[in-house]
Amino acid sequence: MAEIKVPELAESITEGSIAQWVKKVGDRVEKGEFIVELETDKVNAEIISEEAGVLTQILAGEGDTVLVGQVIAVVEAGEGAAPAPAAAVEAVAVPTPQAAPAPVVEETSGERVIASPAARKLAREKGIDLAAVSPVDPQGRVRVQDVAAHGTAPVVAAPVAAAPKAVVAVDESRVTVEKMSRRRQTIAKRLLEVKQSTAMLTTFNEVDMTNVMALRSRKKDQFFESTGSKLGFMSFFTKAVVAALKKYPYVNAQIVGDEIHLNNFFDIGVAVSTEEGLVVPVVRDADRKNFSEIENSIADLAKKARDKKLGLNDLSGGSFTITNGGVFGSLMSTPIMNGTQAAILGMHSIKKRPVEVDGEVAIRPMMYLALSYDHRIIDGKDSVGFLKTVKELLENPEDLLLNS
Known part of the structure; x- marks a missing residue:
């Protein structure tokens, strides 16, 4: 007999929810075969059977919350292992959670x-x-x-008697009630934590996309033929961001306790929209990648995100994030920083607008840029300088080859 337990995925993950069972009681299971999908606050994980046999018990139903180390199913070895009694299976009894591997x-x-x-x-x-x-x-x-x-004194409010929780009657003919997924709950919690624990401020600039669009139009066919990759805007922005981060290192930093950690690496998170919410996989060592490698990395990560195949390593350790609301038609927004990072760059829709060029009015494809940043470690001078550097590099894209 083999017990199927919730594996320890990472130190920060202690529980998850059963997303779906791909096997049912009585099904034959091979060793190493995927039998259940677990949804955590970071990734969806496929849990496999460590033994061949027959799935005889399912001990947690879809949607149930389970802890690391908890037994959620039983596989009996052999070809003809009898399944558990039907009544027990239908009830899907949830056992007392097993203890997770003990921390030190x-x-x-x-x-x-x-x-x-x-x-x-x-x-x-x-x-x-x-x-x-x-x-x-x-x-x-x-x-x-x-x-x-530790050591930061909380503000203690005067005790207030808890008000009774209101029970709201829902007219199901007028309102559809959906339970928030674990990932959506986590996204909501973390966004609130960032808003409440940082001195977030947003500054704006705009970039004339004429030269980037012209260069991309001239080179995209040749680029695809030589690299097999499509030349998009994200590689230009990633290169410009890396160059600006090198010039303004505090934008690539984070606060840890009462210390500022200046990152000497350039792992750029790229926000990707999925059905379950926004995820931010990371392009590692973007400063060492060329345009083709960046485009391939972003395309691979986006596909993994849509297919729910992102691993913990794909999502952890980014030093700066780029988010592109322009793909949904956003003209301007104030993005919220990602986790402990000090800043995030928001891209927006490209719109033709009249602007002044060399003393004359011209119609140009313009994009608003927004940099949200933690004012505790980034001053206005650095935030404005960072955006100005990104703008200048994008308006003179040939310079990206020299400055990134």
């Missing part, structure tokens, strides 16, 4: 403290007693965010 327990000041490795490392570096850190996790596990926030 560290004794500090005589107390046993459950903490993640990253939290312990940061606590040692800052000389913080883990026992004095107040974790947000209801199970008492100390994470790196708790250590980073």
